[in-house]
Amino acid sequence: MTDSKSDNRPTRALLRRRELLWLGIGALSGASAVVLGRSPQPSGQATAQSPEARSFEVSGDRSLGARAAAKGILYGAAIDRSILADDTAFTARFVQECRMLVPENSMKWRSLRPSLDTFDFNAADQVVDFATQHNLEVRGHTLVWHQSLPGWFAEEVTRQNAEQVLVNHVQTVARRYAGRIHSWDVVNEAIQPKEKQTDDFRNSPWFKLLGIDYVELAFRVAAEADPNAMLLYNDYSLDYDTDEDETKRNAVLRLLERLKSRGVPIHALGLQAHLDGQDSHQLNPVQMQRFLREVADLGLKVFVTELDVKDQTLPANVDQRDRIVAAAYEDYLSAILAEPAVIAVLTWGLSDRYSWLSEFKPREDGMPVRPLPLDDELQPKLAWNAIARAFDQAPRR
Numbered sequence: 001m002t003d004s005k006s007d008n009r010p011t012r013a014l015l016r017r018r019e020l021l022w023l024g025i026g027a028l029s030g031a032s033a034v035v036l037g038r039s040p041q042p043s044g045q046a047t048a049q050s051p052e053a054r055s056f057e058v059s060g061d062r063s064l065g066a067r068a069a070a071k072g073i074l075y076g077a078a079i080d081r082s083i084l085a086d087d088t089a090f091t092a093r094f095v096q097e098c099r100m101l102v103p104e105n106s107m108k109w110r111s112l113r114p115s116l117d118t119f120d121f122n123a124a125d126q127v128v129d130f131a132t133q134h135n136l137e138v139r140g141h142t143l144v145w146h147q148s149l150p151g152w153f154a155e156e157v158t159r160q161n162a163e164q165v166l167v168n169h170v171q172t173v174a175r176r177y178a179g180r181i182h183s184w185d186v187v188n189e190a191i192q193p194k195e196k197q198t199d200d201f202r203n204s205p206w207f208k209l210l211g212i213d214y215v216e217l218a219f220r221v222a223a224e225a226d227p228n229a230m231l232l233y234n235d236y237s238l239d240y241d242t243d244e245d246e247t248k249r250n251a252v253l254r255l256l257e258r259l260k261s262r263g264v265p266i267h268a269l270g271l272q273a274h275l276d277g278q279d280s281h282q283l284n285p286v287q288m289q290r291f292l293r294e295v296a297d298l299g300l301k302v303f304v305t306e307l308d309v310k311d312q313t314l315p316a317n318v319d320q321r322d323r324i325v326a327a328a329y330e331d332y333l334s335a336i337l338a339e340p341a342v343i344a345v346l347t348w349g350l351s352d353r354y355s356w357l358s359e360f361k362p363r364e365d366g367m368p369v370r371p372l373p374l375d376d377e378l379q380p381k382l383a384w385n386a387i388a389r390a391f392d393q394a395p396r397r
């Protein structure tokens with residue numbers, strides 16, 4: 001990867017200008033702010049428009065799923081089993097907007113594996129059945145991850161049995177849903193350069209037990225168990241023009257190159273894209289597009305797998321906050337969707353009624369978080385408009 005710092009001076013200057021403009025946000029108040037109504041740049045170049053100055057205007061009443069599909073993109077969202085059972089208004093809205101779902105938690109080890117010798121598919125089956133009933137594609141999340149491992153894992157999985165435990169899990173789960181899964185997150189978050197391990201691997205239980213080969217093994221077993229599913233490597237902190245994200249992009253690229261050069265069956269990269277409304281000025285569209293081209297040049301597709309925009313430290317004023325969040329969605333998606341290898345966008349939830357951020361990144365002022373396209377009454381927010389606009393402007397793939 002080339003050094004972005006030297007090539008991108010004009011973009012960075014533009015971004016700095018935008019940052020300054022955004023600092024003036026408090027002077028403009030709420031919905032009555034000047035509306036210029038400019039469109040997002042189809043090329044994904046940075047725009048100097050502040051969130052306050054944007055119109056977020058959308059034409060027509062088509063769903064996000066329909067707008068995305070018109071461009072050859074799949075739109076969907078994460079959903080949990082408990083929601084399916086308890087909230088019919090939400091599920092009805094979900095089915096209107098989405099063409100794809102991903103179980104937020106039901107396919108993790110903690111949900112699937114009550115013990116070393118047993119599987120419990122109850123929750124995962126319910127989510128997959130719901131998808132089948134409503135003609136939604138399903139993403140599987142996730143076969144191998146260092147988090148959400150069951151309590152028994154640390155005691156019962158050893159260097160002696162780790163390979164067999166991993167193979168058995170991937171084989172059993174991928175075979176059970178073969179034919180019903182569009183794509184699997186085979187390995188999640190294996191890279192963490194900060195931990196200073198071989199090839200920038202995260203010092204996870206899997207790495208400690210099996211070394212770097214567990215990634216290749218998981219992909220090979222998954223491909224054999226479900227030859228029709230697309231297989232992804234999925235990770236976070238790949239989005240911004242910061243040293244940390246640049247180091248991680250480079251490390252992920254090296255992993256992908258290595259896997260491809262060894263003939264490993266991997267088909268796409270998943271960008272989690274948990275964005276932060278206060279970091280929007282750190283998005284560098286040119287740099288992101290170059291990264292995505294490098295991924296695409298390896299013959300891989302790209303999915304945005306867990307998109308949301310954190311508002312933990314944004315102003316309390318709901319109108320201001322929604323505008324900043326919406327601008328973050330619009331800028332990110334218009335940058336990313338300029339690359340035709342990006343074929344799916346999933347938000348990590350659909351409505352503010354259910355977001356992991358309420359629990360994990362609550363606001364200090366106690367106000368509810370607003371990171372998703374619909375509010376907690378299931379009404380579209382400006383974030384919905386921003387996503388709709390980005391799909392409408394995206395080149396067809």
Ligand code: G3I
Binds near residue numbers: 272306356
């Ligand atoms: O299911 C139990 C429930 O029985 C119990 O009463 C309750 C008590 O807190 O906990 C419930 O489990 C929680 C589970 O979510 C379901 O709500 C876990 O504590 C909680 O840790 C778990 O958090 C999930 C987290 O991953 C860890 O698995 C979040 O919902 C989920 O949004 C989050 O998603 C991850 C992606 O998988 C990978 N990328 C990052 C993303 C955000 O962290």
